[in-house]
Amino acid sequence: MTSARVPAALAGACAALVLLVVVAFAVGRFPVSAADLASILWTHLTGAEHGLDPTIETVVLRIRGPRVAAALLIGAALAAAGAAYQNMFRNPLVSPDILGVSAGAAVGAVLGIFLSLNVIMIQSLAFAFGLAAVGLVYVTANAVRGHDPLLVLVLAGVVVGSLLGACVALMKYLADPYNQLPAITFWLLGSLASASPDDVWSTLPLMLLGLIPMWLLRWRINLLSLDDEEARALGVETGRIRLVVIAAATLMTSAAVAISGVIGWIGLVMPHFARLLVGPDFSRLLPTSILLGAGFLLGVDTLARTVARIEIPLGVLTAFVGTPLFLWQLATARRGWQ
Amino acid sequence: MRLEVKQLDFGYRDKRVGSGVSLSLEAGEVLCLLGPNGSGKTTLFKTMLGLLPAQGGTVLVDGADLKSRAREEVARLVSYVPQAHAAFFPFTVEEVVLMGRTAHLGVFSSPSRRDREAALSAIARMQIEHLADSVYTRISGGERQLTLIARALAQDARIVVMDEPTANLDFGNQVRVLQHIQALARSGIGVLLSTHDPDHAFICADRVVMLHDGKRMRMGAPDEAITAASLRELYGVSVEVTRIETESGVRRTACIPLLQREPGLTRWRVQ
Numbered sequence: 361m362t363s364a365r366v367p368a369a370l371a372g373a374c375a376a377l378v379l380l381v382v383v384a385f386a387v388g389r390f391p392v393s394a395a396d397l398a399s400i401l402w403t404h405l406t407g408a409e410h411g412l413d414p415t416i417e418t419v420v421l422r423i424r425g426p427r428v429a430a431a432l433l434i435g436a437a438l439a440a441a442g443a444a445y446q447n448m449f450r451n452p453l454v455s456p457d458i459l460g461v462s463a464g465a466a467v468g469a470v471l472g473i474f475l476s477l478n479v480i481m482i483q484s485l486a487f488a489f490g491l492a493a494v495g496l497v498y499v500t501a502n503a504v505r506g507h508d509p510l511l512v513l514v515l516a517g518v519v520v521g522s523l524l525g526a527c528v529a530l531m532k533y534l535a536d537p538y539n540q541l542p543a544i545t546f547w548l549l550g551s552l553a554s555a556s557p558d559d560v561w562s563t564l565p566l567m568l569l570g571l572i573p574m575w576l577l578r579w580r581i582n583l584l585s586l587d588d589e590e591a592r593a594l595g596v597e598t599g600r601i602r603l604v605v606i607a608a609a610t611l612m613t614s615a616a617v618a619i620s621g622v623i624g625w626i627g628l629v630m631p632h633f634a635r636l637l638v639g640p641d642f643s644r645l646l647p648t649s650i651l652l653g654a655g656f657l658l659g660v661d662t663l664a665r666t667v668a669r670i671e672i673p674l675g676v677l678t679a680f681v682g683t684p685l686f687l688w689q690l691a692t693a694r695r696g697w698q
Numbered sequence: 699m700r701l702e703v704k705q706l707d708f709g710y711r712d713k714r715v716g717s718g719v720s721l722s723l724e725a726g727e728v729l730c731l732l733g734p735n736g737s738g739k740t741t742l743f744k745t746m747l748g749l750l751p752a753q754g755g756t757v758l759v760d761g762a763d764l765k766s767r768a769r770e771e772v773a774r775l776v777s778y779v780p781q782a783h784a785a786f787f788p789f790t791v792e793e794v795v796l797m798g799r800t801a802h803l804g805v806f807s808s809p810s811r812r813d814r815e816a817a818l819s820a821i822a823r824m825q826i827e828h829l830a831d832s833v834y835t836r837i838s839g840g841e842r843q844l845t846l847i848a849r850a851l852a853q854d855a856r857i858v859v860m861d862e863p864t865a866n867l868d869f870g871n872q873v874r875v876l877q878h879i880q881a882l883a884r885s886g887i888g889v890l891l892s893t894h895d896p897d898h899a900f901i902c903a904d905r906v907v908m909l910h911d912g913k914r915m916r917m918g919a920p921d922e923a924i925t926a927a928s929l930r931e932l933y934g935v936s937v938e939v940t941r942i943e944t945e946s947g948v949r950r951t952a953c954i955p956l957l958q959r960e961p962g963l964t965r966w967r968v969q
Contacts, residue, residue: 450786576806583797585787589749590780594853595773595801640787643808 366644369637373651377432380655384428384662390419422557430555430563431661432654434616435626437567439653441609441616442627443634443645444574447585448602449514452635455628456613459517459606462624463524464493465617466548467531473543474531483562483618489524490614494606496520549673550621552661559619570612573604578642581605585640623675625682626653632686699725699760699856701746701776701888707754708738708745709912714753715741716912723890725856728883730899730920731892733909734933739892742909743859746890747778773801777850779860782842785834791845792830795821798852820851824878840871847878858882860891864898876902896924896937896953908932921951929953 385392392400396412400420403410410417441456456462468489472482497520501513528548535541574581580601583591591598613627634648657674660681664672702722709715716738723729733739744750746757748764757764759775767775777798785794798820799813809817821830824844829837834845843863850858863879864872872895879889880902893899899906899920906923908915910932916923929937936956943949 447787452787579800579803579808580805582789582793583800586785586797587780587783589744590778592749592769593747593773593778593780594797594849595770597769601805635787639793640789641793 366638370644370648370651373637373648373655377651377655377658380658380662381428381432384431384658385420385424387662387666388424390415392416392420392424396420426557426560427552427555427661428658429560430552430619431658433560433563433567434552434620434623435630435653435655435657436650437570437612437616437653438623438626438657439630439634439649440571440574440646441612442653443631443642443649444581444605444609445627446631447581447640447642447645448605450585452632454514455624456609457517457521457624457627459497459513459610460493460521460524461490461610461613462617462622463521463528465490465614466622467493467524467527469547469618469621470528470531470544473540473547474535476540480562486618487566487611487614490617491607491610493520493524494610498603498606546673547621548675550623550675550678551664551671551673552620553665553671555619563615563619566615567612570608570610570615573608574646577601577605578646581642582640621675623657623678625678625686626657629682629686630656699775699888700758701760701857701890702758703746703755704758705755706742706745706752706757708741708750709753710741710750714912716909717754719755719909719912719914721907721914721917723857723888725888726883726886727905728879728889728891728903730903730906731890731909732894732896732899732906732924732932733892737909738912739909740861743778743861743890743892747776747859748772749778770801773853773855775855776857776859777853777855779843779846779850779858779863781861781865782839782846788833788835790830791826791832791834791837791841791848792817792821794834794845795848795852798849798854801853816854817848817852820848823851824848840867840874843867843871843875844878847875851882856886857888857890860889862892862894864893864895872898896929899924900951900953924951924953 382394382397385397386394396416397420399410400412400417404421438456445454445456445459446452465486468485468487469482471489472485477485497513497516500516500520504512504516532541532544535544580596583594583596584598584602584605586594588598630653631645631649634645634652638644638648657678660677661674664674664677700722704720706719707714707717708719719742721729731739731742741750745752748757759767759772764772795817796809796813799809799816802813803809818830821827824847826841826844826848829841829845834842837845847860847863860879863875867875876898879891882889903920905918906920907917908923908928915932916928924939926937926939929935929939936958938954938956939951940954941949942952
């Protein structure tokens with residue numbers, strides 16, 4: 361990777377993101393032109409009068425705005441967490457699902473729906489269970505010694521993940537088939553349709569809380585991708601740093617899952633593309649992954665609410681879009697991780 | 699600056715690999731560790747670097763117990779060149795060498811321009827400037843070995859521990875690595891290396907230590923330690939060790955392996 365290409369790639373990704381935001385507002389049952397969008401945002405900031413139909417303002421600020429913001433936030437969070445996990449596990453094929461984070465958060469949220477709790481409780485449960493799942497995986501991996509610790513960690517993640525999957529299945533089986541089951545199923549498929557301004561404002565600090573240590577530790581995270589002993593010989597306290605980065609990535613993933621449901625593929629595919637664009641150095645990989653993840657989820661969500669008469673579940677669409685992208689990538693460019 | 703190992707027992711949690719090993723190394727000196735496959739060379743190195751916990755005995759780095767020092771502190775004093783390996787992500791050679799600066803950075807810092815300069819000068823010292831922008835995963839084994847040595851130089855430690863730096867290299871690269879080891883020692887860096895070729899000890903080592911079944915067998919100057927008898931004991935094969943002088947006047951001791959099972963039938967003479 362030549363360093364001259366990096367600013368160009370980042371600038372391109374930023375421009376594409378802005379374009380996607382404009383398009384996201386422009387399409388749908390109530391189209392908002394770029395000029396209207398600009399004047400509403402401007403007057404919202406300055407407090408002046410825009411003289412436009414108040415419906416447009418409602419669409420921009422109350423309906424489509426939160427949804428666009430949530431898509432950007434969640435896409436960014438999942439991609440950032442994925443990039444961190446991939447570096448830490450030295451494997452470009454891992455994703456936030458690897459530690460049972462998504463599964464844990466899903467159990468928490470489904471439990472909340474099952475117990476007919478309010479939205480805030482559902483989110484808190486998702487978050488608590490996501491962290492608990494990682495804790496369980498981590499404790500299990502530490503208890504089993506004498507093997508490659510990383511392999512044990514990944515295997516423990518798979519095992520705990522499948523246990524949590526069984527818990528979800530049990531609750532779906534026991535749920536009221538008329539009210540709760542559709543809600544659970546819908547939530548598990550992933551959706552941003554119900555994203556509110558409160559969702560966005562309550563998630564933003566959690567995302568930043570995860571992102572800041574990741575950014576501060578960006579150089580050491582590079583070294584986590586080396587052999588554990590090699591990294592320690594270079595002066596890195598791998599155990600401690602790994603713990604901090606896992607906690608940060610888990611926080612971001614759980615916070616995302618809590619408002620959007622389970623959306624796969626982004627944490628796997630976006631860091632991979634970012635690595636092809638700017639190379640593996642985390643100080644470039646992280647911002648690039650964030651831009652790509654945010655743009656990808658916003659694009660997919662715009663498709664999800666516009667291509668068909670009914671809204672297509674996000675998890676389904678990301679898989680439909682992500683799989684061919686990933687296979688194409690796998691077939692054409694191996695250099696990203698050879 | 700001195701790296702000293704006293705009565706060290708080492709191994710893994712459920713498997714003792716070696717015991718009672720003592721040795722020491724001064725900055726500016728080349729100490730060569732010889733031992734057959736499985737004799738515990740790598741495990742000894744990892745224990746000396748604090749990457750594996752010692753099961754008994756002590757490792758002293760610059761006079762203080764290794765256990766009492768922080769990871770970064772150890773890394774600033776002793777650097778490690780593992781066997782050339784495949785990396786997982788396509789970092790450039792410059793980025794890999796730059797990783798050697800980590801012990802000199804604060805936890806939250808990234809390399810500064812001065813760190814970059816240090817990395818580039820380490821690259822220049824290994825004469826691999828042409829590789830600086832190449833991707834580490836796509837260069838040859840010899841080039842990777844030189845990159846890892848450059849990384850250890852960038853780490854700026856007075857002692858470098860190298861695990862079989864000549865393994866898997868072609869003849870030219872082996873000689874190149876030996877030249878670099880000699881140059882490092884002349885610049886005041888202590889080098890501890892393991893090798894499978896006793897001739898390498900004759901070429902570049904000040905002292906030799908032999909490791910047999912996890913125990914120290916012999917230690918001393920190459921000419922004293924490496925003899926037909928000690929090599930036979932260490933590797934279980936017949937070898938002649940002889941002084942040679944080439945036509946251009948280079949004098950050196952060399953090992954001549956004998957392929958006959960019973961020594962004494964035919965002898966090769968090099969004189």
